[in-house]
Amino acid sequence: MLALACMLVGALAPARAQDADNPSAAALIEALLEGREPVGGPFDLIDQTGRRRTDADFRGKLGLLYFGYTHCPDVCPTELQALSLALDMLGPAGDAVQPLFITLDPERDTPSHLADYVTAFHPRLVALTGPDAAIRKVALAYKVYFARPSAQGGDYAVDHTGFIYLVGKDGRYLGFLPPGSSPEQIAATVRSRL
Numbered sequence: 001m002l003a004l005a006c007m008l009v010g011a012l013a014p015a016r017a018q019d020a021d022n023p024s025a026a027a028l029i030e031a032l033l034e035g036r037e038p039v040g041g042p043f044d045l046i047d048q049t050g051r052r053r054t055d056a057d058f059r060g061k062l063g064l065l066y067f068g069y070t071h072c073p074d075v076c077p078t079e080l081q082a083l084s085l086a087l088d089m090l091g092p093a094g095d096a097v098q099p100l101f102i103t104l105d106p107e108r109d110t111p112s113h114l115a116d117y118v119t120a121f122h123p124r125l126v127a128l129t130g131p132d133a134a135i136r137k138v139a140l141a142y143k144v145y146f147a148r149p150s151a152q153g154g155d156y157a158v159d160h161t162g163f164i165y166l167v168g169k170d171g172r173y174l175g176f177l178p179p180g181s182s183p184e185q186i187a188a189t190v191r192s193r194l
Helices: 002-011 025-034 075-089 091-096 111-118 132-141 183-193
Strands: 044-047 052-054 062-068 097-103 126-129 164-167 173-177
Touching: 044 111, 044 132, 062 075, 062 183, 075 091, 075 097, 075 183, 091 097, 097 111, 097 132, 111 126, 164 183, 173 183
Parallel strands: 062 097, 097 126
Antiparallel strands: 044 052, 044 126, 062 164, 164 173
16 A cells, blocks of 8 residues: 555655645545545535535435546546446446546536536536635545646646545445556445445
8 A cells, every 4th residue: 555655646746845724645645545534524516517515415325436627638537437337337236326526626627517528427427516615625535635736727737646435325434446446446346335
Protein backbone atom coordinates (compact mmCIF):
# COMPACT_ATOMS: atom_id res chain seq x y z
CA MET A 1 0.00 0.00 0.00
CA LEU A 2 2.80 2.42 0.78
CA ALA A 3 4.26 1.80 -2.69
CA LEU A 4 0.86 2.69 -4.16
CA ALA A 5 0.82 5.91 -2.16
CA CYS A 6 4.30 6.84 -3.36
CA MET A 7 3.33 6.11 -6.96
CA LEU A 8 0.19 8.24 -6.68
CA VAL A 9 1.93 11.14 -5.01
CA GLY A 10 4.73 11.04 -7.56
CA ALA A 11 2.23 11.14 -10.42
CA LEU A 12 0.63 14.35 -9.20
CA ALA A 13 1.85 17.87 -9.63
CA PRO A 14 4.10 19.09 -6.82
CA ALA A 15 2.08 19.09 -3.62
CA ARG A 16 1.27 22.35 -1.97
CA ALA A 17 2.08 22.95 1.66
CA GLN A 18 -0.28 21.19 4.04
CA ASP A 19 -2.80 23.07 6.12
CA ALA A 20 -6.28 22.24 7.36
CA ASP A 21 -8.04 23.81 4.37
CA ASN A 22 -5.57 22.72 1.73
CA PRO A 23 -3.84 19.44 2.66
CA SER A 24 -1.15 18.05 0.39
CA ALA A 25 -1.63 15.05 -1.86
CA ALA A 26 0.72 13.05 0.34
CA ALA A 27 -1.19 13.91 3.52
CA LEU A 28 -4.56 12.95 2.01
CA ILE A 29 -3.33 9.70 0.48
CA GLU A 30 -1.54 8.70 3.68
CA ALA A 31 -4.67 9.44 5.72
CA LEU A 32 -6.74 7.30 3.36
CA LEU A 33 -4.31 4.39 3.20
CA GLU A 34 -3.50 4.34 6.90
CA GLY A 35 -7.09 4.87 8.05
CA ARG A 36 -5.93 7.24 10.76
CA GLU A 37 -8.78 9.68 10.16
CA PRO A 38 -12.46 9.19 9.39
CA VAL A 39 -13.28 9.00 5.69
CA GLY A 40 -16.55 10.08 4.10
CA GLY A 41 -19.44 12.11 5.30
CA PRO A 42 -22.56 13.95 4.29
CA PHE A 43 -22.94 16.00 1.15
CA ASP A 44 -25.51 18.36 -0.35
CA LEU A 45 -25.03 18.73 -4.10
CA ILE A 46 -26.92 19.07 -7.40
CA ASP A 47 -27.40 16.20 -9.85
CA GLN A 48 -27.33 16.26 -13.65
CA THR A 49 -31.05 17.05 -13.77
CA GLY A 50 -30.64 20.11 -11.54
CA ARG A 51 -32.17 18.35 -8.53
CA ARG A 52 -30.71 18.80 -5.05
CA ARG A 53 -29.28 15.52 -3.79
CA THR A 54 -27.85 14.61 -0.41
CA ASP A 55 -26.04 11.49 0.73
CA ALA A 56 -29.28 10.37 2.42
CA ASP A 57 -30.93 10.02 -1.02
CA PHE A 58 -28.67 7.06 -1.77
CA ARG A 59 -29.10 5.09 1.46
CA GLY A 60 -30.20 1.51 1.01
CA LYS A 61 -27.76 0.89 -1.84
CA LEU A 62 -24.05 0.19 -1.90
CA GLY A 63 -22.45 3.38 -3.20
CA LEU A 64 -19.51 3.60 -5.58
CA LEU A 65 -18.17 7.16 -5.61
CA TYR A 66 -15.68 8.48 -8.12
CA PHE A 67 -14.32 12.03 -8.07
CA GLY A 68 -13.15 13.52 -11.36
CA TYR A 69 -14.13 15.95 -14.09
CA THR A 70 -15.67 15.72 -17.54
CA HIS A 71 -12.83 17.39 -19.43
CA CYS A 72 -10.38 14.76 -18.18
CA PRO A 73 -8.78 13.37 -21.34
CA ASP A 74 -8.37 9.73 -20.35
CA VAL A 75 -8.24 8.71 -16.68
CA CYS A 76 -11.77 9.67 -15.64
CA PRO A 77 -13.52 8.14 -18.66
CA THR A 78 -11.44 4.98 -18.29
CA GLU A 79 -12.33 4.64 -14.59
CA LEU A 80 -16.03 5.36 -15.22
CA GLN A 81 -16.08 2.82 -18.05
CA ALA A 82 -14.52 0.17 -15.77
CA LEU A 83 -17.12 0.97 -13.12
CA SER A 84 -19.93 0.72 -15.71
CA LEU A 85 -18.66 -2.62 -17.03
CA ALA A 86 -18.42 -3.95 -13.46
CA LEU A 87 -22.06 -3.05 -12.84
CA ASP A 88 -23.06 -4.88 -16.01
CA MET A 89 -21.06 -7.95 -14.86
CA LEU A 90 -23.05 -8.01 -11.63
CA GLY A 91 -26.30 -8.55 -13.53
CA PRO A 92 -29.43 -8.16 -11.38
CA ALA A 93 -27.29 -7.90 -8.22
CA GLY A 94 -26.00 -4.60 -9.63
CA ASP A 95 -29.41 -3.06 -8.97
CA ALA A 96 -28.36 -2.81 -5.31
CA VAL A 97 -25.44 -0.53 -6.30
CA GLN A 98 -25.53 3.23 -6.88
CA PRO A 99 -22.65 4.68 -8.90
CA LEU A 100 -21.91 8.38 -8.29
CA PHE A 101 -19.60 10.72 -10.17
CA ILE A 102 -18.72 13.86 -8.20
CA THR A 103 -17.09 16.59 -10.23
CA LEU A 104 -14.00 18.41 -9.04
CA ASP A 105 -14.56 21.10 -11.67
CA PRO A 106 -17.94 22.69 -10.93
CA GLU A 107 -17.14 25.77 -13.02
CA ARG A 108 -17.29 23.77 -16.26
CA ASP A 109 -19.31 20.77 -15.05
CA THR A 110 -22.76 22.29 -14.89
CA PRO A 111 -25.80 20.03 -14.51
CA SER A 112 -26.57 20.20 -18.24
CA HIS A 113 -22.96 19.39 -19.17
CA LEU A 114 -22.97 16.46 -16.71
CA ALA A 115 -26.27 15.23 -18.18
CA ASP A 116 -24.62 14.92 -21.60
CA TYR A 117 -21.49 13.33 -20.16
CA VAL A 118 -23.11 10.53 -18.13
CA THR A 119 -24.96 9.18 -21.16
CA ALA A 120 -21.64 7.61 -22.27
CA PHE A 121 -21.57 5.43 -19.16
CA HIS A 122 -23.94 3.36 -17.05
CA PRO A 123 -27.62 4.38 -17.13
CA ARG A 124 -27.77 4.46 -13.31
CA LEU A 125 -24.74 6.74 -12.98
CA VAL A 126 -25.66 9.92 -11.13
CA ALA A 127 -23.37 12.91 -11.62
CA LEU A 128 -23.11 15.57 -8.93
CA THR A 129 -21.91 19.16 -8.92
CA GLY A 130 -22.48 22.20 -6.75
CA PRO A 131 -20.83 25.26 -5.28
CA ASP A 132 -17.06 25.07 -5.02
CA ALA A 133 -17.20 25.07 -1.20
CA ALA A 134 -19.55 22.06 -1.18
CA ILE A 135 -17.34 20.17 -3.65
CA ARG A 136 -14.23 20.93 -1.60
CA LYS A 137 -15.96 19.80 1.61
CA VAL A 138 -17.00 16.38 0.27
CA ALA A 139 -13.67 15.86 -1.52
CA LEU A 140 -11.71 16.53 1.67
CA ALA A 141 -14.06 14.27 3.64
CA TYR A 142 -13.12 11.43 1.27
CA LYS A 143 -9.41 12.39 1.31
CA VAL A 144 -9.48 13.33 -2.38
CA TYR A 145 -6.59 15.46 -3.51
CA PHE A 146 -7.35 17.87 -6.34
CA ALA A 147 -5.85 21.09 -7.63
CA ARG A 148 -7.21 23.39 -10.29
CA PRO A 149 -4.98 26.07 -11.80
CA SER A 150 -5.40 29.49 -10.23
CA ALA A 151 -5.84 31.11 -13.65
CA GLN A 152 -8.83 29.22 -15.01
CA GLY A 153 -10.70 29.72 -18.22
CA GLY A 154 -10.59 27.71 -21.40
CA ASP A 155 -8.84 24.37 -21.44
CA TYR A 156 -7.14 23.34 -18.21
CA ALA A 157 -6.43 20.13 -16.34
CA VAL A 158 -7.43 19.29 -12.78
CA ASP A 159 -4.85 17.21 -10.93
CA HIS A 160 -6.62 14.68 -8.72
CA THR A 161 -6.41 11.28 -7.10
CA GLY A 162 -8.51 8.55 -8.68
CA PHE A 163 -9.83 6.13 -6.08
CA ILE A 164 -13.28 4.54 -6.22
CA TYR A 165 -14.87 4.76 -2.77
CA LEU A 166 -17.26 2.15 -1.41
CA VAL A 167 -20.05 3.41 0.81
CA GLY A 168 -22.36 1.06 2.68
CA LYS A 169 -26.12 0.99 2.50
CA ASP A 170 -26.12 2.96 5.75
CA GLY A 171 -23.96 5.72 4.24
CA ARG A 172 -20.77 4.72 6.04
CA TYR A 173 -17.42 4.47 4.29
CA LEU A 174 -16.34 0.86 3.68
CA GLY A 175 -13.11 1.18 1.73
CA PHE A 176 -11.66 2.03 -1.65
CA LEU A 177 -10.46 0.53 -4.88
CA PRO A 178 -7.18 1.87 -6.27
CA PRO A 179 -6.93 3.68 -9.60
CA GLY A 180 -6.73 1.31 -12.54
CA SER A 181 -8.88 -1.41 -10.96
CA SER A 182 -10.28 -3.70 -13.64
CA PRO A 183 -14.02 -4.23 -14.09
CA GLU A 184 -13.50 -7.76 -12.75
CA GLN A 185 -11.79 -6.44 -9.59
CA ILE A 186 -14.53 -3.88 -9.04
CA ALA A 187 -17.29 -6.47 -9.54
CA ALA A 188 -15.60 -8.95 -7.17
CA THR A 189 -15.22 -6.28 -4.47
CA VAL A 190 -18.83 -5.18 -4.84
CA ARG A 191 -20.08 -8.81 -4.73
CA SER A 192 -18.24 -9.31 -1.45
CA ARG A 193 -20.08 -6.31 0.04
CA LEU A 194 -23.61 -7.09 -1.16
